Amino acid sequence: DTGVSQNPRHKITKRGQNVTFRCDPISEHNRLYWYRQTLGQGPEFLTYFQNEAQLEKSRLLSDRFSAERPKGSFSTLEIQRTEQGDSAMYLCASSLGGQYQPQHFGDGTRLSIL
Amino acid sequence: QKEVEQNSGPLSVPEGAIASLNCTYSDRGSQSFFWYRQYSGKSPELIMFIYSNGDKEDGRFTAQLNKASQYVSLLIRDSQPSDSATYLCAVSGASYDKVIFGPGTSLSVIP
Numbered sequence: 001d002t003g004v005s006q007n008p009r010h011k012i013t014k015r016g017q018n019v020t021f022r023c024d025p026i027s028e029h030n031r032l033y034w035y036r037q038t039l040g041q042g043p044e045f046l047t048y049f050q051n052e053a054q055l056e057k058s059r060l061l062s063d064r065f066s067a068e069r070p071k072g073s074f075s076t077l078e079i080q081r082t083e084q085g086d087s088a089m090y091l092c093a094s095s096l097g098g099q100y101q102p103q104h105f106g107d108g109t110r111l112s113i114l
Numbered sequence: 115q116k117e118v119e120q121n122s123g124p125l126s127v128p129e130g131a132i133a134s135l136n137c138t139y140s141d142r143g144s145q146s147f148f149w150y151r152q153y154s155g156k157s158p159e160l161i162m163f164i165y166s167n168g169d170k171e172d173g174r175f176t177a178q179l180n181k182a183s184q185y186v187s188l189l190i191r192d193s194q195p196s197d198s199a200t201y202l203c204a205v206s207g208a209s210y211d212k213v214i215f216g217p218g219t220s221l222s223v224i225p
Contacts, residue, residue: 045213100145
């Protein structure tokens with residue numbers, strides 16, 4: 001399977017714990033995006049990378065969220081001190097560079113905060 | 115004003131009818147427009163993309179773009195119950211390199 005891969009598929013944790021998600025993009029894609037989606041809403045942009053460089057981070061994103069993409073391959077999204085409001089589906093997408101390139105999504109990681 | 119707007123629906127059409135989904139966007143410099151389909155509990159799946167004014171057809175789907183009116187639409191001909199899903203409009207453009215999604219329109223095709 002050469003699609004976007006996300007792990008884990010589901011994560012249940014207690015409030016206040018830290019969680020980390022992983023995304024493996026399509027191998028030839030140099031752009032990688034993270035989104036958060038809650039029920040009934042469209043995906044909300046969090047951040048994106050061009051190769052290993054983080055080009056933009058949503059100003060709505062608190063400093064509890066951090067993302068990395070070492071060596072421009074896989075990416076991790078970490079949420080520290082989780083809160084109830086962090087419960088959502090976290091989606092990763094990848095694309096070739098440029099604004100005309102469509103994004104391809106992984107299956108997402110569903111986070112539930114107890 | 116939200117950057118990308120869609121009617122939330124639900125939009126209900128009988129099987130075999132044409133479903134029309136609409137999207138407006140605020141950034142006049144936007145260049146690329148995408149339609150994604152999302153089934154409940156699944157991730158978005160790309161259906162079509164369009165860059166130029168006019169119509170683009172792919173099978174039962176037609177995307178229409180009017181940059182002057184900042185409007186993009188998706189028509190689904192001969193709607194099938196399997197088309198029942200949420201349809202997301204997404205836009206990227208000159209003032210930003212990321213893709214902004216609308217809230218989605220829920221479509222229900224009634225057999």
